Amino acid sequence: MTEPLLATQDIGVRFGDFRALSEVTLSVMSGTVHSVIGPNGAGKTTLFNVLTGRLSPSEGRVVLAGRDVTRLPAHRRVHLGMARSFQVTNIFPELTVGENLRLALQAVSGAQPWIFWRGVDPDLGRMQAVAEEVGLTARISWRAGDLSHGGQRALEIGMALAADPRIIFLDEPLAGMGIDDVHRTKELIRGLAPARTVVLIEHNMRVVLDISEQVTVLAQGRTIAEGPPALIRGDAAVREAYLGSGM
């Protein structure tokens, strides 16, 4: 069996007396979509923050490509090939899609702004490649604020891809979307792998079961089930955890 790209061992997080996570152990294999699902309050965002380096766990370890990154801050993990996209919108609505992507590319390449003034854009090819990867090629000159909700989410994912990450973390990318946007975003996420590894934190169980290789189910801060979608679908504990939560 090959090594996982990302692994956690017995992650615990306490906020004062409250335990948000207990003994969360998972292995994410390279080139897969690995989802973490669970009802509201299960600890998904807390785990996302631990994995991406925003939050230091009270217990346990996070290992990325064989290296212990538990105490490594978020910006240092980016250099190891991690990128993340947040629940909240991060784009500049007044700028075009292309300009948003160029800003993200500049932030990672450290290109000098004066190159812009001379009309040279070293990131143009890369910008077009990212737009293609997230399905926004036809909308490069659109004002970002005029994109649909799904289009804006695609752009945010594109901005996270600017760093050309090996592994990308998405926290509830489908939240608040209409049915068409859900479908498009789902296809986009599926298409990121196997070139990249995707850790998808999501409340929408149906979508997750459709596009993931592996699923980890959290409830009240603990892993209650783990495995391929076929196994999760029939799991009694999962059904119970989701009962009445509008899955």
Ligand SMILES: Nc1ncnc2c1ncn2[C@@H]1O[C@H](COP(=O)(O)OP(=O)(O)O)[C@@H](O)[C@H]1O
């Ligand atoms: N900074 C914090 N301080 C105290 N409690 C928190 C904090 N962040 C999250 N929690 C609590 O931890 C639990 C898990 O939250 P969260 O990880 O956001 O769940 P999910 O994303 O699955 O909805 C919730 O009960 C939440 O109120």
Ligand SMILES: [Mg+2]
């Ligand atoms: Mg959350």
